[in-house]
Amino acid sequence: MALDETVDQSRVSKRPLAKAGLQSERLLWPTKKGVFEEEVESMEDALGLTTLEKAVAWAQTKSMWPATFGLACCAIEMMSIVSSRYDIARFGMERFSSSPRQADLMIVSGRVAHKMAAPLRQVYDQMLEPKWVIAMGACASSGGMFNNYTILQGVDKIVPVDIHVPGCPPRPEALMEGIVRLHEKVLAGVPPAYEIRGVAS
C-alpha cells in the first residue's frame, strides 16, 4: 500500500489492529456477521430479489453520484471525504453532480434554515428516481444543537431520509460508514426512503 510520503514510515505500525488490542465484532470473529449484516441478509431473503434486480442494485451502488449540497460545517468534512486521504472515489462517488438531474444521492450536510428549506425540497424534487438522502450530521438529522425559530429540526421534515449520520461534524470515516451502509441497504433491496416512508411530522 503506497502511503503518502509525508507520513514517516517508521511511525506506521505494521501490526493489524486486532493485535494492537482493538476489540471489534468484525475482527474477533471474521466469519460471524454483525447485527446489521444479519438484518440486511434476512431482508434480502424476505424481499426475494431476482438476479436482474441484484445486478441493477449493484450497479446503482457502485456509482452513486452525490449532489453538491454542502451547507455548513459538515460540508467541510464532506469535502475532506472527497480528498485523497479518505478517498470517496473508491466507491465511484467522486463526481459530485451540481445538476440534480444527474445526481442519485443528496448528502444534506449542515444545518437547514427555514429559508433554505424550499430550495432544498426543490433540488430534491428535481432529482430523478431512484434517489437517496443521507442526513449528515446532527443538524441535518435532528436540528442538532440549534433548537430555535430558524433551524429545521431535522431535514426529514421535508425530505424522506435513508441514513442519518450522527456527529458534529461526523468524521469522514463516519460519513463513509453511512455511505457504505446505504450501499448495503440498496444491495439488500431495501427501497429508497420515499417508497417506504414519508416525511416526519
Add this chain to the structure above:
Amino acid sequence: MAYESVPGLVETREAFGETTLVIDPARLAEACLHLRDAEGFNLLIDITATDYLGWADVDVAGYYATAAGRDLNEPAAQGYARVPEPKPKRFSLSYHLLRVDEDSARVRVQVWLDDGEAAETVVPVWPTADWHEREAWDMMGIPFAGHPNLTRILMEDDWEGHPLRKDYPVGGEPVRFSEAE
C-alpha cells in the same frame, strides 16, 4: 477628552479600556460624519442593536433572591448580587468605529431608541453600514430613516416579527424528556 467636539454628545463612558460615546439620536449622522472626517474613524466595524426589554425588572437589590422570594430548587433563580442599572430606553445601537492609521483608535458610538423610533442612516458616511443596518432592522425592528434599501436580509422577505427582540420566542420544538414538554 478628545471627543468633546463631537456634535450631540450626551455622555462619555470608559470601561474595560473602551470609550463609549452616547450620542443624541437626532444628531447621529452629524456626529458620525464628524468622527469620520475630523477624527479619522474611517472603518465602521460593526453595528449592534441590543434590546433591553426586561433589563431593570430583575430583582430586589441587596438580597440574593427575586422579588417573589427564593427557590433553592430552581437553578439560576438565586437572583443577582446587585440590580443592574436601568437603561434609558429600550433599544441601544452601538456603532464600533476604528481608525485605520498609524495612531489607531477605537470608539463605540451608542444611541438609545424607543420601540419604533427611527435612527438616521449612516450609509452615506460608511457604505458598509448598508447591510449592518438591514440586519438591525430585520433582527430588532429598528427602522433607519433614509436607508436606500431597508429590506429583510437574514430572514425570509415575508417573515413576521423581529427575532432578536426579547419578546420574540426562541422557537424550536420541545425536546423529549425535558421539562419543556
Add this chain to the structure above:
Amino acid sequence: MATVERGPAIYAGSRIPQPVPTILKADPALEDVLTVNFGPNHPSTHGVLRLIVDLQGEHVVGLSAVIGYLHTGFEKTMEQKTWWKGVTYPARIDYVSFQYNELVYVLAVEKLLQLEVPRKATWTRMALGELARIHSHLVYLGTAALELGAISMFWYCFRERDLVLDLFELVAGTRMHTRYFQVGGLAEDIPVGFYDETRAFCRRMPEALDEYEGILDSNAIWLERTKGVGLLSAADAIALGQTGPNLRASGVDWDLRRREPYLAYDEVEFDVPVRHGGDVFDRYKVRVDEMRESTKIVSQCIDRLEEMQGEPWTSDDRKVVLPPREELHTSMESLIHHFKIVTEGFRVPAGEVYVGVESARGESGCYLVSDGGPRPWRAKFRAPSFAALHATATCSADVAVADLIAVVGSLDAVMGDVDR
C-alpha cells in the same frame, strides 16, 4: 502604510455603486439584459450564497446578493445558554477557521471577568489559532482554485489540511469544532506528542507552499483569470468595512496582530504581507504569504510551549473554572463550585465589551452585554465575511460572468459567518 486622506473627499473616485452600495444596478437603457440566478445551491463551494446577476452577453451589468440561507440564530440561542455552555456555539459560526470564533468569545468573557489566563494557555491559543488560519487558507486555496478549474490544487491543499486536522485531533480530541478554548484557559493539557508532530508539520508546510506556488504562479491561465480582476482600491476597501487579507491585498497595512496585539503576538516575529494590486491575484498571494508567516509563528509558539511543560493550562479561579476532578473527592468547596458552575453557571459582572481578533478572514469580533447573570444578555459576533460580501458589487463592476466566480471566491466568505 498606504495613505488614506482624512477629509470629506475620502471616497472620491470610488467605484462603490450608488445609491445602494451593495447592489450593482443595471442601467435601464441597456438592451438584451438577462437575469440569471446563481441560486443558493450551486457548484462553487462557498455555501449557500445567492447572487442575482444581470448579464449582457458575458458581462455582468447588475448584481445583488441574497443571504440568510444559513441563518442559524446563534445570537438568540446563546442568550439561552450559560456562558460556559455557550462556548460550543461560536465555533460553528465561521466553520472554516473555527478556533478564532471560540477565541474571540472566550477573550471577551475573560475581559468582562477581568480574569488572568496562564501563559501556557495564551501561547497554545496562539499556536492553534495560527493553525486554524493555515487550515482556513488551505480550504480557501483549494476551493478557489477548484472553481477556476485548477482541480489539482484541491487535492494538494486538502492533503495538508488533513495534517492540520490531525494536529487538532491530537490536542483536542476532534478534528473540527474543537471546543478546546474555555473561559480561563484550555480544556485540557497539551499531550506529549504534540510538539514533535507540529514541528514535522512546520517543516512540511513551506515545501507544500512552494509546490502550490509552483503550480499556480507561472500558470498562464491562472494569471489571466486572476490578474486585474475584481479590483478594490484601498479607500473603497476601508469604506466597505473590509479587514484581513482583503484589506491587505488592497494596500492597507492593517493587521490586528501588529497594531493592537492580543495574546502574545508582540513576542513573536512575523511579517505582515501587504500587496497593492487589489485584485484576485493579490488576495491569493496575501493568503499564501500569510500561511508562511503562520508557520513561522507556530514553530515559535511550539518552542516556547515546550519550555512550559508542567505549567498550569487553566486559571485556578474556582468561581469560573471547573476544579480538577481529583479535588472533587477530597474538597467540599470544590464540589460546591463544580456544582454551581455546571448547574447555574458562573456569573459575569454587568457591562459591555467588544473584543476583536485577526481571524483568517479579517477582524472577527464579539460584543457581549452582561447583566451580571449566568447567561449573556446579548452576544453579537462581528463577522468578517459579512463585510467581505459588501464588496461583491464593487469588485464585480466590469467583470465577465466567469470572473464573478473568481471574485466571490477571492473574497473568501463563509456563509455561516455571514448569516450567523
